Amino acid sequence: MSTSLKLAADDDTNPPGRRPARLTRAEKAEATRQRLFDAAVQTVGESGYAAASIAAITARAKVAQGTFYNYFESRQDLLDQLLPSISRRLHALVRQRVLEAPDDAIEREKARLSGFFEFLEKEPHLFKILSEGTVQAPRGFRMHLEMQSASYRRALEYERLRGNLLIDDPVEMDMLTQMLISTREYLSGRFCFEDGQYVRPSAGVVETYVKLLQGKIFK
Amino acid sequence: MSTSLKLAADDDTNPPGRRPARLTRAEKAEATRQRLFDAAVQTVGESGYAAASIAAITARAKVAQGTFYNYFESRQDLLDQLLPSISRRLHALVRQRVLEAPDDAIEREKARLSGFFEFLEKEPHLFKILSEGTVQAPRGFRMHLEMQSASYRRALEYERLRGNLLIDDPVEMDMLTQMLISTREYLSGRFCFEDGQYVRPSAGVVETYVKLLQGKIFK
Amino acid sequence: MSTSLKLAADDDTNPPGRRPARLTRAEKAEATRQRLFDAAVQTVGESGYAAASIAAITARAKVAQGTFYNYFESRQDLLDQLLPSISRRLHALVRQRVLEAPDDAIEREKARLSGFFEFLEKEPHLFKILSEGTVQAPRGFRMHLEMQSASYRRALEYERLRGNLLIDDPVEMDMLTQMLISTREYLSGRFCFEDGQYVRPSAGVVETYVKLLQGKIFK
Amino acid sequence: MSTSLKLAADDDTNPPGRRPARLTRAEKAEATRQRLFDAAVQTVGESGYAAASIAAITARAKVAQGTFYNYFESRQDLLDQLLPSISRRLHALVRQRVLEAPDDAIEREKARLSGFFEFLEKEPHLFKILSEGTVQAPRGFRMHLEMQSASYRRALEYERLRGNLLIDDPVEMDMLTQMLISTREYLSGRFCFEDGQYVRPSAGVVETYVKLLQGKIFK
DNA sequence: AATGAATGAGAGTTCATTCAT
DNA sequence: AATGAATGAACTCTCATTCAT
Structure with a gap:
């Protein structure tokens, strides 16, 4: 349930000393969110907003379509x-x-x-x-x-x-x-x-x- | 039919002395074209291009959807x-x-x-x-x-x-x-x-x- | 009003001694009919039945769409x-x-x-x-x-x-x-x-x- | 999604000992695909290709029109x-x-x-x-x-x-x-x-x- | 007899969104 | 948290046919 228009964090500063192999649940979620976000940037940047369908974005981010709505209220x-x-x-x-x-x-x-x-x-x-x-x-x-x-x-x-x-x-x-x-x-x-x-x-x-x-x- | 990107005539100068009730076929056609054009201007102006669907434009111009394509090659x-x-x-x-x-x-x-x-x-x-x-x-x-x-x-x-x-x-x-x-x-x-x-x-x-x-x- | 499935005449035998410039009304009509028929043959032969729309046939025969229905009951x-x-x-x-x-x-x-x-x-x-x-x-x-x-x-x-x-x-x-x-x-x-x-x-x-x-x- | 011209599986061999009431998601999907396929066979067989519109096929298969495109690239x-x-x-x-x-x-x-x-x-x-x-x-x-x-x-x-x-x-x-x-x-x-x-x-x-x-x- | 503008149903297809799993 | 099948409304466009002129 993301609040609408909450800005995506674009600083990737990580707390040091973390074991890289094990991601907490929250970190994994954040990574998924970021992948979706980046996929959207790429798609819109390359092909325009019209091409940025949910299908295109989720395919690029390699998640299922439904997953999108865990992170964003709507397209x-x-x-x-x-x-x-x-x-x-x-x-x-x-x-x-x-x-x-x-x-x-x-x-x-x-x-x-x-x-x-x-x-x-x-x-x-x-x-x-x-x-x-x-x-x-x-x-x-x-x-x-x-x-x-x-x-x-x-x-x-x-x-x-x-x-x-x-x-x-x-x-x-x-x-x-x-x-x-x-x-x-x-x-x-x-x-x-x-x-x-x-x-x-x-x-x-x-x-x-x-x-x-x-x-x-x-x- | 319509040449692509041919500009719509926007002068409405009428030959004087004509009975306004009787329109030739060509005049009626031109009127229809203009109604479609104006409907599009209104709709886009008020609600943006996305709202200017064929359905919306033809409804506003009070013609059938198919009529649109007598005057314009495409939306x-x-x-x-x-x-x-x-x-x-x-x-x-x-x-x-x-x-x-x-x-x-x-x-x-x-x-x-x-x-x-x-x-x-x-x-x-x-x-x-x-x-x-x-x-x-x-x-x-x-x-x-x-x-x-x-x-x-x-x-x-x-x-x-x-x-x-x-x-x-x-x-x-x-x-x-x-x-x-x-x-x-x-x-x-x-x-x-x-x-x-x-x-x-x-x-x-x-x-x-x-x-x-x-x-x-x-x- | 053509009877359905009446075959198109495909003999063009003309009575001799006719002045070529003057066509009787019936001859002109027959010529139009033949033009439509030929246009259909060409179109279907080249591009298939699907391409043989009334619009395509009449355009090729150089008559108006409505004229078609003076000679044939339907497509x-x-x-x-x-x-x-x-x-x-x-x-x-x-x-x-x-x-x-x-x-x-x-x-x-x-x-x-x-x-x-x-x-x-x-x-x-x-x-x-x-x-x-x-x-x-x-x-x-x-x-x-x-x-x-x-x-x-x-x-x-x-x-x-x-x-x-x-x-x-x-x-x-x-x-x-x-x-x-x-x-x-x-x-x-x-x-x-x-x-x-x-x-x-x-x-x-x-x-x-x-x-x-x-x-x-x-x- | 569906590879073009991939042949529909027409063997219905089921793994034995499975409770028939519970279908996995994949099985349900395959069933839907088969329903669409069969609906098309029936429709074309009875009334010809022209009658096999997406609307007719999906209605017969009792799915929404959009569902069709989950299984086939196009009609x-x-x-x-x-x-x-x-x-x-x-x-x-x-x-x-x-x-x-x-x-x-x-x-x-x-x-x-x-x-x-x-x-x-x-x-x-x-x-x-x-x-x-x-x-x-x-x-x-x-x-x-x-x-x-x-x-x-x-x-x-x-x-x-x-x-x-x-x-x-x-x-x-x-x-x-x-x-x-x-x-x-x-x-x-x-x-x-x-x-x-x-x-x-x-x-x-x-x-x-x-x-x-x-x-x-x-x- | 010829015209061609108007019609409107119906076509294939897309897509954001939902929800049972 | 993730999935992906299902939905159905909305889209643009085509076309045989009609009919007033």
Whole structure:
């Protein structure tokens, strides 16, 4: 009986000193859950939500169809957990890259964009899961959006407090957040994929992005 | 029968002086086609592509299920016609607003964004049809993207030739096009809808958009 | 209003001295009927009965679907006319070849088999129309069988009266008729077609057939 | 799930000493599969392939329509299994009758024909399943043909090796095989059924068949 | 005589979910 | 906890036939 939309644990930190051969009942259960989860990620990432039928997921996870419902309330329940789970990993990576960046607002913004690209390279599933998510996993998509917005908004707030922005109004801050997020996503869709295969975008993409931010476009 | 992806005629201009009660066979057929098309627009707009089953569409259009296939090759054929049809109307409106705008690059860009908002007010269906389109009507979505990109790109080219842009490189022009389109779309998703209902966005949205373009945000 | 199973006229003898440009109403009608009939023969012969939908037939005949029902009571009505029509042409050819054969029972029997093969070469449609006919056009198939049996039976009767057969009993005559017809048909299916294409069977086929008839097989 | 064209098990041998009321899951499944298979045989045998819709079959087997697809890949998959399954039972019976026959080539050939008639009496479905099979279950029909031809051919080879045939050439052997099979089938169609009901053919049929084989017909 | 739009029943198939084992 | 057979509603699509024009 999983609570709906409880996020799948994606840290695999194991208590040390455990005998690897013997799994407790709870551990075995968790492993099964994770297999189902991963099977869903793979399937959606490769072939889209429509292909992620219970039959396909359970076959991939090598469990019976009925087993699925020991771990997820419904197909939708699982699908809606996909994005939030990925979202957190994405957030962690971008945060890392921002911390490593030179102490400069523009550099940090560049890190946010290229961090996103980097994540996409490691997990190209994200894009498909994301792009169909609006429709196929609306709850999960909304959660992802909220997490991402909150996180990006916090980042911009940080810049504002340090005097790196020319705007001040909360509504304007909101808008800027949306703009940057949307731009980042569209840029990735446009420049990171060719025929469904990930390709590393040219450095020029990030540079032009910066130009836009710096007002070096419209006179 | 129907050529795939042939766009539905959306002009209803009637030859004047005709008795409205008597319709020729061709006119009746066209009316039926239009009823099916409109039923699909309504249904997708209100409840998404998934809800737009043949049964739902034909019931709404008050024709038998089989009739559908006198006008469209398949369900997908119709769904893929939705976006291009709307796209053309959107383009026409925005073009009109741009022509009416004061002769100034920024004013024209403002007209493009607010024209988009205005269209959304009249046809709030667009947003849902658009946002699910990537997945549910890929051919139509691609056509829409191409039409929209070409049109926006032409507009920016116009500005460039008149010396209103600071960039020159074709690739940068392409990127700018994508950025503005994507931003416009995401902004509308964020500021034009609340609980699925259209709400007129505050004037501040357009103003902040302009600020972003003018580089009045990042120091 | 065609009477069911009325055979399509397949003689095209035209009264001489007719102005070719002006067709009487009846002639035009007959031409339309023939176009429909031919379209059906072609379609069934090429792609089987299942492919011979009213839509396919009328499209091929270049008339509207509704027109079909001015000439045939139903789809089945037409399909059931196909075999008898072909059957008569087949009978005419075989009869001709038998008349031309040397005056000898075995020679005439050889003529019946090779005449069948010859017809198949000119109208390979026959085989498909025939082989599916049992199921798809049972009435027409039965008529064809009866015509063919009667005709073959008459031929054998002719041989019997001239003292060329060793049997006498009517039931045995019936059985012999069935055996020869069935053998002829199976032989054609086995030796006249390869991958759906007609191939002229080797002379050995007819020779072995004769051997069988002459009791040169079982000791 | 089900491998295509896997033959349905038609032995019902049960491990003895099992309580009949308690069926294991696997046994229940096999029973369901058999019910579906039998329902198809009945339906096709009585009313032809066209009548054997999924709805009809599942209704007769008293299972839900979806259950069908737990056991067969498609409707066609099942239909193509019908003939091979029957074919094997037919082959077994004929083989038995041939073994019981007096040691004489003609007697064995008589056993082949009358064994066929006997089978038809027990399973009159065969004829309809067979006669429509060419069109409606081509794969199954081909398999049946191959099994039957191989078996008959082997029987004739046996006779040839024992010096009971006057022919020697492999091609002639092939032709003879085809002729005997086809004759047997057509004879059964002509003499075993009246108005769709099985009737035992008179002994004269077999006798005349023998006469034909012995060349006691054409002078 | 010809048209072709409309009909609607019925086809095969998929699939999330349930539940007895 | 795991199984997997059973369910049945819902889906898209086809097609012979009708009938107003």
